Amino acid sequence: MSVEMLSVIGAAIAVSVGAIGPAFAEGRAIAAAMEAIARQPEAAGTISRTLFVGLAMIETMAIYCLVVALLLLYANPFAH
Amino acid sequence: MKLQLHPLQTVVLFHAGPVPITASVVTTWVIVGILVLLSWLAMRRAQVHAGGWLQATVEVTVEAIADQIKAVLGADPWPYLPLLGTLFIYLVFANLSGILPDVVAPTAHIETPAALAMVVFFSVQFFGIRQQGLKGYARRYLEPNPLLLPLNLLSQITRSFSMMVRLFGNMMSHEFIIAIILFLAGLFVPVPFMLLGILIGIIQAFIFTILATVYVGGAVGATEAG
Numbered sequence: 001m002s003v004e005m006l007s008v009i010g011a012a013i014a015v016s017v018g019a020i021g022p023a024f025a026e027g028r029a030i031a032a033a034m035e036a037i038a039r040q041p042e043a044a045g046t047i048s049r050t051l052f053v054g055l056a057m058i059e060t061m062a063i064y065c066l067v068v069a070l071l072l073l074y075a076n077p078f079a080h
Numbered sequence: 081m082k083l084q085l086h087p088l089q090t091v092v093l094f095h096a097g098p099v100p101i102t103a104s105v106v107t108t109w110v111i112v113g114i115l116v117l118l119s120w121l122a123m124r125r126a127q128v129h130a131g132g133w134l135q136a137t138v139e140v141t142v143e144a145i146a147d148q149i150k151a152v153l154g155a156d157p158w159p160y161l162p163l164l165g166t167l168f169i170y171l172v173f174a175n176l177s178g179i180l181p182d183v184v185a186p187t188a189h190i191e192t193p194a195a196l197a198m199v200v201f202f203s204v205q206f207f208g209i210r211q212q213g214l215k216g217y218a219r220r221y222l223e224p225n226p227l228l229l230p231l232n233l234l235s236q237i238t239r240s241f242s243m244m245v246r247l248f249g250n251m252m253s254h255e256f257i258i259a260i261i262l263f264l265a266g267l268f269v270p271v272p273f274m275l276l277g278i279l280i281g282i283i284q285a286f287i288f289t290i291l292a293t294v295y296v297g298g299a300v301g302a303t304e305a306g
Contacts (some may be wrong), residue, residue: 048288049151049152052286054292054295056246056290057191059246060245063242063246063249063250064242064245066249067245
């Protein structure tokens with residue numbers, strides 16, 4: 001297999017596997033926030049703001065995978 | 081719609097001397113011009129009572145941003161409002177400019193998020209030093225243990241990097257997904273995704289600003305961070 005083919009496969013694996021963990025984590029975070037808002041509707045503003053910041057932190061992992069995939073596809077240091 | 085198949089490549093429009101001027105820089109200039117014009121129009125004849133609708137809109141926006149920053153910082157938001165409010169309003173305009181035909185959002189290229197993240201990085205250090213003095217701010221890097229100094233320094237850099245990559249990745253991948261869907265399925269299928277893009281643009285602007293606020297709050301030693 002050539003380096004290009006391996007890079008494409010590696011990019012696909014990076015994104016698909018790297019999306020699993022953050023997806024579960026964001027699901028858990030949103031479920032917990034929903035429960036908290038249902039218990040305490042008056043704290044919804046604070047909870048949702050903290051939730052957004054937390055989601056951004058969790059999402060970073062998935063975005064790192066995306067960056068790795070993009071580097072493999074478009075700025076591959078091993079090809080050429 | 082212009083399809084750019086290379087997300088890391090930039091379109092150089094012309095050269096101003098030795099400096100290449102890219103399309104996102106020109107878009108940024110246009111956005112800055114629009115914002116300056118709007119602010120000037122709104123505050124040209126500002127009155128305490130009986131101001132115009134534009135003045136009321138600007139006031140409501142600024143007050144809302146100040147409230148959010150106050151809720152995060154737990155301190156007086158006004159010293160930090162010029163930076164953070166400008167950041168938010170510019171990001172909203174920049175992220176939403178991608179909706180216009182033939183305009184690519186400047187945040188969908190990596191330079192603009194990189195510049196904004198660097199602005200936030202240096203502002204955090206500046207606010208921290210201004211609030212606590214050089215010695216007091218430098219001591220924070222040795223807490224809770226001097227052994228953690230490398231990790232504290234590293235976290236300063238990685239969080240700026242992750243801010244940059246988060247904004248860039250979200251905006252760029254959104255344009256990419258629309259382009260791919262346009263290839264796969266006809267004319268009207270991408271429309272819901274473009275509507276989703278409006279939501280994503282505003283949420284990303286909000287997240288970027290809130291994270292910048294949290295970092296500034298951490299540097300100035302505010303009571304509540306997050």
